[in-house]
Amino acid sequence: MQKQSKIYIAGHNGLVGSAIKRKLEKSGYHNLVCRTSAELDLRNQVAVEEFFAHEGPEFVFLAAAKVGGIYANNTYPAEFIYDNLVIEANIIHAAYRHRVRKLLFLGSSCIYPKFAPQPMKEEHLLTGLLEPTNEPYAIAKIAGIKMCESYNRQYGTNYISVMPTNLYGPNDSFDPENSHVLPALIRRLHEAKIAARPVVEIWGTGSPRREFLYVDDLADACIFLMENYSYKEIGSFVNIGTGQDLTIRELAELIKGVVGYYGELRFNTEKPDGTPRKLLDVSRMRSLGWEAGTQLEDGLRMAYEWFKSQGG
Template sequence: MNKDSKIYIAGHRGMVGSAIARKLQAQGFENLVLRNSSALDLRDGQAVADFFAQEKPEYVFLAAAKVGGIVANNTYRAEFLYDNLMIQNHVIHQAYLHQVKKLMFLGSSCIYPKLAPQPLKEEYLLSGELEPTNEPYAIAKIAGIKMCEAYRDQYGCNFIAVMPTNLYGPGDNYDLQKSHVLPALLRKFHEAKQNQQTEVEIWGTGSPLREFLHVDDLADACIFLMQTYNEKPFLNVGTGEDLSIRDLAEMIAEVVGYSGAMRFDTSKPDGTPRKLMDVSRLHQLGWRHRIGLRQGIAQVYQEKFL
């Protein structure tokens, strides 16, 4: 990609797409093509075909997706499967028809089998049954990986795929019913400090292990791989480090300056005991995350709550 290359970011309003747009602009890439969902519905095949014919982007970051937490994934199973399949089918196919130089498809760590060994290596894909609650979303993302591989095999397209770990950072969701664990805990501890609560309730036992990557680091990895990686196998993107939910909660309490107690509600589910990405392939290519977890949490807290 050159500084004047025409780059389309699908999903530029989302957490990942907006981080990629920010990072590209900061690096001097100015020819970005951006459309929100009201201007371009990626589920509409004709609209996507017309857009590609008109704009003719050279590079595509496919970060658009219908996303949500466990409840949303399990409730709107048909929508999560249909919408995500349509979005990626249309964008990937039109990228092929209009001879896009390179496309990057962004997936999710939920593609891996529920009981896959830890840490999660790329070769564990399709080696077992998926987690039932988010199976439709995971199947759509697996289809996207396989579509990139198939278009490479049959048509010679330079389409690559990356699978990020759990993300946090600007643009995150802080709704306590729908958000992921890190933003939910940040909000809980902040409000507990403000309201002088004596304790904060945390779901589960606190023992599950989780990995967290700042979305700005993901954007950096995506641009690095767009510039350097041209192979068929998809790549995990993460830190290769994890910590328990209890340790995460203690770190967040410290950052927020909350000194009350933590109460673990063990009647609530823990979820998967551990979910850590194997990022040795990414490290071998020369990329590592830069933003430490404590530093990243402090930065997010400052931006969002102070």
């Protein structure tokens, strides 16, 4: 991937896509192609085909997806499976038809079985049942991995897939109902601080363990792979994370400190917890020479400052 290479970032306004765009620009890549969802509906196969025929990108970062937390996944399962399947199928097939040199597909750590051994290794894929609350989304992401793998095998393409752990940072969704746990907690605790509320309710027991990666670290990892490695060297896909986790209760306490909220955290044990633990084994990525550089508390402060800068 050269500085003048034509690079298409699908989903450039989202959490991951915007971080990849920032990192590419900072690294001197200047021939970037981006389209908003209003300009290009990635669920429309004809529109995607016409876009690739007209633009002819050499490299593709497939970061476009419909995402959300437990509430959103439970409420809109049909949208989560349909939108994600169609988006990835359209882009991967168009990339093949128009001779894209290399494509990177962004998956998710929810592809692993609910009770997978911890930490989760790449070979644990498809060894058990998925977490029911996000099964449609996970199945769509597994299909994306297998589609890249199949095109590589049949057509000799160079499509790589990465499975990031839970992400956070600038351009995240901070919606209190449809966002993931970390940004939802930032918003809820910030609003409780402003309103001087004595108690904040949090779903579940607080005991599930989660791993969190600052999104700019993920962008750095993705570009590192696109610049240096082919699918033959990394295998079907590679985990990207920090290799460290903490409980939701510990996360809430950390965010409470960053926000400066002094009230009580009350856990509603009648609400679902989701997967008990999700920690990635990142030894394969480390063996390639990459590690995450942002400590969680530093990342939380940057995410909170960004949230406030947006009028939060």
